[in-house]
Amino acid sequence: MNEQDELPAVKQQSKLTTTRIHIKLKKTLKTELEQKASENFMSLSQLLLQSARTSTITIKRTDAPKSSKELLVMTAAYNKFGSQLNMLAKHCNTFKENSNTMKILSCLIDIERGITELKAELLGEL
Template sequence: MDEQESAPSAKKTKPLSTTRIHIKLKKELKLELESKAANNYMSLSQLLLQSARKSTININRIDSPHNSKELLAMKAAYNKFGAQLNMIAKHCNTFKENSDIVKILVALINVERGIADLKAEVIGDA
């Protein structure tokens, strides 16, 4: 008898039909869920699966105004303030000791006021 004939044949393993999901929970919540599962004589996985299958989640979608006139105007204003800040920073870095500090502070205050005005216009005075 050959060795190949007498050797046990390797069983073909069936591919797994399950997958794993990883979630992050605080320790207190995990302990609470484990306790709830144990009180109902089930594993944590069974509890979570049953909860997911039996529950109904209502999602209320609110369309955001991606390209509304107000949003585009706000973006343009913020870009303008950013450009002004970049010009002030470039001037300060180029002419370090020869810069007129008062003019720089006035320009920064004007940018700050512009941002505050824009915020008040968009959000309101809070």
């Protein structure tokens, strides 16, 4: 009985404390990494672990909008253009035969100009 009591303790000590990480790679990149690992007599896991431990990662941060007010103005303008496009689409679907094509094209051109002006203003190209 003494041996049976010790057996579960041995099993508990030998439990692995590892975990898995799943990543998505293109097949060509996976093949390239596997080739690099085999050239260095390593498994793919060993190569990735060594690379992660010895490399320095630089994170590039992008600047947030200058103020939340600018973001709100931009969002409101895009919503306005979207609303105009929805009204035109509804009109075209409702009055297919009687639609004034020239007026619709004129409205679409106005919306396109508005989006272009907004883009130029946001990117500082005005």
